[in-house]
């Protein structure tokens with residue numbers, strides 16, 4: 694595919710894959726307002742792409758602004774600056790983003806961009822902070838960043854930072870994108886959100902259990918999501934990812950997923966991607982390390 698956003702002369706081009714929350718249980722609320730959860734993360738082989746080139750002057754320049762997100766608030770720029778501070782490097786970077794993932798969709802685009810920036814610049818700058826330190830820097834940027842830094846499908850606990858790697862089947866997913874922005878803070882702040890699901894063991898999950906506790910709240914507050922779920926449920930058992938708005942169903946092969954995608958109305962965009970236990974980012978970095 695031709696890529697207009699990233700120049701071919703960039704020093705390093707890396708993927709920033711999406712994730713799905715295959716289930717998400719809310720166990721309670723901490724004193725700081727954050728919620729204790731249990732969730733199962735799997736990556737998709739579909740995502741954004743980032744390009745990086747070295748700068749000697751220490752500046753961070755993101756050349757592809759996102760509408761409505763100021764340069765210095767972009768998670769890419771924030772991640773780059775955190776890594777500069779933590780490592781003490783004098784180097785900087787030119788960065789380009791090819792944004793393909795819908796924003797605020799519960800598929801983790803911003804968090805994944807941040808993780809790819811941490812790992813990409815750690816590679817380019819030779820800062821060698823190590824995965825644990827990079828995951829720690831990531832957590833300060835968002836609850837979902839560490840899983841993208843680790844790059845392994847995982848059962849997550851705490852606020853999402855305590856990760857146990859898991860081996861899951863790798864089915865094909867149809868992800869539908871209701872055209873509405875769901876606020877994560879609003880969903881977690883809702884009085885009607887249930888916060889008392891008993892903790893479960895990872896083993897019972899892998900047997901296919903679980904649900905998304907945010908789904909009833911999002912269905913009630915966002916008719917676009919409710920209607921999309923009704924529609925997709927006609928073909929496959931559909932579920933919300935994260936706090937939405939995206940919903941997904943799984944299929945044993947790509948053809949079956951494509952067939953359903955073709956039957957969805959134009960008002961409900963969708964894409965088909967395979968679930969992956971090792972993220973595309975990590976597969977690319979491993980290939981680079983072998984060169």
Ligand SMILES: C[C@@](CO)(OP(=O)(O)O)[C@H](O)COP(=O)(O)OP(=O)(O)OC[C@H]1O[C@@H](n2ccc(N)nc2=O)[C@H](O)[C@@H]1O
Nearest residue numbers: 714726727728799835836837852853877878881935936937
């Ligand atoms: C719940 C998940 C599941 O993947 O939702 P999605 O964002 O992917 O939909 C994530 O953990 C979200 O992670 P992320 O989007 O990085 O959230 P943050 O920026 O850290 O938090 C946004 C807001 O959500 C609330 N929040 C978030 C995570 C959490 N465990 N408890 C919370 O109460 C807080 O009000 C916080 O201010």
Ligand SMILES: Nc1ncnc2c1ncn2[C@@H]1O[C@H](COP(=O)(O)OP(=O)(O)O)[C@@H](O)[C@H]1O
Nearest residue numbers: 767768769796797798799800801802803804806
């Ligand atoms: N590089 C980025 N990509 C996407 N969103 C970003 C980025 N940097 C900052 N943001 C902000 O983070 C918000 C949530 O982004 P996103 O990760 O796409 O959603 P979600 O966490 O629901 O999957 C966006 O609405 C935007 O304001």
